[in-house]
Amino acid sequence: MKNNELKIQSDHYAIETNFVNIYYGKFRAVKDVNLKIQPQKINAIIGPSGCGKTTILRAFNRMNDFILTAHLEGEILLHGQNIYHPDVNPVEVRRKIGMVFQRPNPFPKSIRENITWGVKINGYQGNLDDLVEESLRQSALWDEVKDNLDKSALSLSGGQQQRLCIARTIAVKPEIILMDEPCSALDPIATLKIEDLMRELSKLYTIIIVTHNMQQAARASDYTAFFTMDEDRAGVMVEYGETGLIFTRPTDKRTEDYITGRFG
Amino acid sequence: MIDSKNQNGFNHDPKFMHARLKTGKIWHRLFFSSTAIGIMALIILLISIINQSLGFVAVENIKDPQSISTIPFEQLSNQQLIEILKINLSENRLKTIEREKPLLEMGQSELIKLITEKVVDAKVVASWTLWQSIFEKEKISALVEASYPNAQISFRNWLNWDFLVRSFSSRPELAGIRVAIKGSLLIVLIAIAFAFPIGISSAIYLEEYAHPSKWLNRFIQTNIDNLVGIPSIIYGILGLAVFVRTLAPLTSGEVFGIQGLSSRSILSGGLTIGLLILPMFILNAQEAIRAVPKSLRQASYGLGATKWQTIRSHVLPSAVPGILTGSILAVSRAIGETAPLIVVGASTYITSDPSSPFSGFTALPIIIYNWTTRPQDQFRNIASAAIIVLLISLLSLNALAIFLRNHYNQTRVNL
Numbered sequence: 130m131k132n133n134e135l136k137i138q139s140d141h142y143a144i145e146t147n148f149v150n151i152y153y154g155k156f157r158a159v160k161d162v163n164l165k166i167q168p169q170k171i172n173a174i175i176g177p178s179g180c181g182k183t184t185i186l187r188a189f190n191r192m193n194d195f196i197l198t199a200h201l202e203g204e205i206l207l208h209g210q211n212i213y214h215p216d217v218n219p220v221e222v223r224r225k226i227g228m229v230f231q232r233p234n235p236f237p238k239s240i241r242e243n244i245t246w247g248v249k250i251n252g253y254q255g256n257l258d259d260l261v262e263e264s265l266r267q268s269a270l271w272d273e274v275k276d277n278l279d280k281s282a283l284s285l286s287g288g289q290q291q292r293l294c295i296a297r298t299i300a301v302k303p304e305i306i307l308m309d310e311p312c313s314a315l316d317p318i319a320t321l322k323i324e325d326l327m328r329e330l331s332k333l334y335t336i337i338i339v340t341h342n343m344q345q346a347a348r349a350s351d352y353t354a355f356f357t358m359d360e361d362r363a364g365v366m367v368e369y370g371e372t373g374l375i376f377t378r379p380t381d382k383r384t385e386d387y388i389t390g391r392f393g
Numbered sequence: 394m395i396d397s398k399n400q401n402g403f404n405h406d407p408k409f410m411h412a413r414l415k416t417g418k419i420w421h422r423l424f425f426s427s428t429a430i431g432i433m434a435l436i437i438l439l440i441s442i443i444n445q446s447l448g449f450v451a452v453e454n455i456k457d458p459q460s461i462s463t464i465p466f467e468q469l470s471n472q473q474l475i476e477i478l479k480i481n482l483s484e485n486r487l488k489t490i491e492r493e494k495p496l497l498e499m500g501q502s503e504l505i506k507l508i509t510e511k512v513v514d515a516k517v518v519a520s521w522t523l524w525q526s527i528f529e530k531e532k533i534s535a536l537v538e539a540s541y542p543n544a545q546i547s548f549r550n551w552l553n554w555d556f557l558v559r560s561f562s563s564r565p566e567l568a569g570i571r572v573a574i575k576g577s578l579l580i581v582l583i584a585i586a587f588a589f590p591i592g593i594s595s596a597i598y599l600e601e602y603a604h605p606s607k608w609l610n611r612f613i614q615t616n617i618d619n620l621v622g623i624p625s626i627i628y629g630i631l632g633l634a635v636f637v638r639t640l641a642p643l644t645s646g647e648v649f650g651i652q653g654l655s656s657r658s659i660l661s662g663g664l665t666i667g668l669l670i671l672p673m674f675i676l677n678a679q680e681a682i683r684a685v686p687k688s689l690r691q692a693s694y695g696l697g698a699t700k701w702q703t704i705r706s707h708v709l710p711s712a713v714p715g716i717l718t719g720s721i722l723a724v725s726r727a728i729g730e731t732a733p734l735i736v737v738g739a740s741t742y743i744t745s746d747p748s749s750p751f752s753g754f755t756a757l758p759i760i761i762y763n764w765t766t767r768p769q770d771q772f773r774n775i776a777s778a779a780i781i782v783l784l785i786s787l788l789s790l791n792a793l794a795i796f797l798r799n800h801y802n803q804t805r806v807n808l
Contacts, residue, residue: 192691197606224697234688236707246706247696294692301696 143168143335149203160363171336173346176356181364182339190226191219227303231310233290235282244300268296288319308338324349355384445777446551449526451537451544455514466505474504481512517566552778560744565771576754583663592674600682620672629736632665646751657738660750673723681715714801718794725790731758
């Protein structure tokens with residue numbers, strides 16, 4: 130009975146971390162992070178450079194596994210299950226938690242193949258053409274590319290490439306989409322398009338976005354987590370709450386200093 | 394007054410600027426002259442080879458064509474030509490000729506060729522380089538008149554079609570490199586068939602699967618790095634021990650039911666060259682795989698792809714151009730390898746084409762080496778001609794590598 134209650138409680142969050150510490154070799158990059166991500170919302174992670182924002186984001190879909198020296202202590206719960214449990218297959222985790230990277234990284238294939246490849250390898254049986262159209266419409270790219278689906282994805286502009294990467298991610302129907310500074314390589318207009326797109330997508334998906342840009346977090350996110358470095362250069366989470374509150378009435382002095390521009 | 398030469402602690406003296414520029418110019422000249430020396434060496438090499446492969450020759454006929462037939466050969470019928478052959482050649486020589494192709498089946502041009510080669514039998518008694526032919530023409534004429542009264546002077550391009558398609562001969566003017574070209578080709582094909590799949594697979598393992606923190610993997614990697622630099626003759630000795638001696642039943646074809654052949658076969662040579670290029674294949678494929686952007690792998694893994702799916706669909710296709718160009722360059726090095734083939738037992742004198750992987754063999758660099766060691770001048774001429782053939786095949790391989798690289802770079806963007 131008790132167990133069940135616990136499960137329902139943790140199901141309330143999209144993802145939950147319990148005292149997560151991430152090390153690169155001996156260096157502790159992230160210290161004791163307890164974060165409860167709100168489902169179907171845009172969750173922003175902000176903070177100064179080197180505070181471990183990207184590290185914690187990459188921990189959510191086990192991308193840190195590819196960094197040989199990295200290892201994690203603590204647990205990250207998805208539906209109450211620790212994704213770092215030895216029985217959990219990281220491939221399965223990454224399929225459920227998609228990721229959009231800092232620089233647009235479409236495959237050097239056609240626009241269509243960029244979307245179909247990911248779904249094919251995951252054993253999708255349905256109609257591929259419908260799925261391509263649906264994904265491209267959801268990522269607001271359909272009208273721009275519908276006549277050129279067989280052109281190379283590398284012929285698109287940076288903003289279009291990034292939206293294609295988002296389309297490719299949502300095509301495999303993940304539960305959560307991680308975005309690692311998705312607009313840092315884009316111009317302001319492309320950035321706005323991506324932000325509008327995130328708003329649309331948050332109706333269906335939980336979005337976690339790391340951003341350097343405080344204005345972006347303020348205008349585009351529902352919840353914000355503020356990270357900073359403590360004395361031993363390890364990243365710590367200072368606070369997490371509704372974006373409006375974090376930016377107007379932060380509870381912590383360090384948050385206030387950062388968002389008012391006195392630091393970082 | 395502020396010292397105009399020393400404002401804010403910086404030296405503004407025009408002389409100082411002049412000195413800085415001068416230093417730069419000196420280095421500029423130094424680098425240019427180094428390049429010039431390299432280019433000069435290449436040009437001299439090319440000139441000396443071409444110089445040897447063209448030039449005047451003094452030709453003496455064993456039998457004067459006029460004494461065989463007063464009418465030019467071209468106006469004779471096939472019957473008459475066969476008659477000439479029968480009169481002038483011994484029974485045995487006719488038989489050996491007929492064993493290849495009966496006289497009656499030959500066309501007129503073939504018969505004329507036979508007569509000029511076997512009956513008239515033009516012999517090159519002296520040859521001169523291109524340089525001498527251009528600038529010392531009178532001297533050559535005088536010399537020929539004095540020493541070879543029966544000889545005629547003609548200009549000869551040693552690198553001609555006959556040279557490419559003829560088999561070996563102890564007489565340089567009749568010798569050709571057909572057997573050597575076929576031998577080189579077969580050796581390289583066997584080497585590629587052996588080394589390419591193994592090389593690519595090892596590179597994939599080392600780059601994608603092997604954990605670099607394990608000492609065994611680091612040990613293997615260090616060894617492969619070092620193997621590239623090992624002198625090729627050592628590979629020859631390895632090939633001799635392994636392929637010629639230990640695996641003799643395999644390399645002589647005994648396992649396949651072929652009896653009586655030596656294990657110093659094309660197969661042994663090809664496998665030895667394969668061993669030689671294997672570390673080059675591995676290293677260069679590793680580099681090509683490493684050069685595939687990390688972002689591409691991340692994109693693939695981020696969609697829930699497994700390691701093999703990522704390698705198969707993204708890493709390998711992106712690495713193919715690099716793997717191909719690097720491999721071609723390694724192969725072009727292998728074509729010129731001489732030492733290991735000598736050790737493995739390439740023959741220097743073979744007149745019959747290789748008929749199977751178990752035949753004895755020779756290769757282009759082997760005959761070049763052999764010919765340059767002969768005392769007669771004319772062998773130097775045909776050695777130069779063979780060197781030109783070797784150089785052309787190397788250059789075309791390198792050109793192919795460059796073409797492939799450019800082609801793939803284009804298609805990646807244009808699709």
